[in-house]
Amino acid sequence: MKRLILASASPRRVEIMSRFNLDFDVVPSGISESFENSESPMASAMAIALEKALDIAEREADSLVIGADTVVYCDGMLGKPSDREEAFKMLQLLSGREHIVVTGVAMVWGEKGQKLVDYDVTKVKFKELSKEKIDKYLDSGEYLDKAGSYAVQGIGEILVDWISGSHSNVVGLPVALLEKMLRCFEVELL
Numbered sequence: 001m002k003r004l005i006l007a008s009a010s011p012r013r014v015e016i017m018s019r020f021n022l023d024f025d026v027v028p029s030g031i032s033e034s035f036e037n038s039e040s041p042m043a044s045a046m047a048i049a050l051e052k053a054l055d056i057a058e059r060e061a062d063s064l065v066i067g068a069d070t071v072v073y074c075d076g077m078l079g080k081p082s083d084r085e086e087a088f089k090m091l092q093l094l095s096g097r098e099h100i101v102v103t104g105v106a107m108v109w110g111e112k113g114q115k116l117v118d119y120d121v122t123k124v125k126f127k128e129l130s131k132e133k134i135d136k137y138l139d140s141g142e143y144l145d146k147a148g149s150y151a152v153q154g155i156g157e158i159l160v161d162w163i164s165g166s167h168s169n170v171v172g173l174p175v176a177l178l179e180k181m182l183r184c185f186e187v188e189l190l
């Protein structure tokens, strides 16, 4: 089997990949997110995922490189908050409403010149959140480094009314899509 590289610094993505019997290395890319307002969240997540994978594939031509990017979309794209104030505003915006979480996944195998890019979408509905509740959640510090300022896999689940679709997609790496895409390179997850 060819060498697999996960081009991500996200411990959530590493944990999801590690559930399966795969040998892979972690080589985080230096690419940071930048949103073009004209783009759809799907186009943006795929474009950034591809940038991350290409960044590493340039240096690791004989490997299959996987990049991913997660965005939360509610009236506009929500990335990671730069501070607590921005996180508060994001959670206030999400309160009582439905939004989507999109993860773009890119696979690049430089040696063969092959590229594959796709995305998954999960709907998430938030409960009505009081300012006090939002403040208490922010006290946990969990919002840092999370698109949309919450973590569904953590205490953040308490903010959520329901989710429809893949849970791992919200956490940062959709397992069903990962399996489908890896199959195109003759790599089986199980």
Ligand SMILES: Cc1cn([C@H]2C[C@H](O)[C@@H](COP(=O)(O)OP(=O)(O)OP(=O)(O)O)O2)c(=O)[nH]c1=O
Residues within 6 Å of the ligand: 007, 008, 009, 010, 012, 013, 028, 029, 031, 033, 052, 068, 069, 070, 071, 072, 080, 101, 145, 146, 147, 148, 150, 151, 152, 153, 156, 170, 171, 172
């Ligand atoms: C909505 C949500 C996001 N997130 C995380 C997933 C992603 O790690 C992060 C979004 O940031 P990303 O820019 O997608 O990824 P990253 O910077 O963490 O890692 P890298 O670019 O090196 O691959 O938000 C959760 O962990 N739980 C959630 O419920």
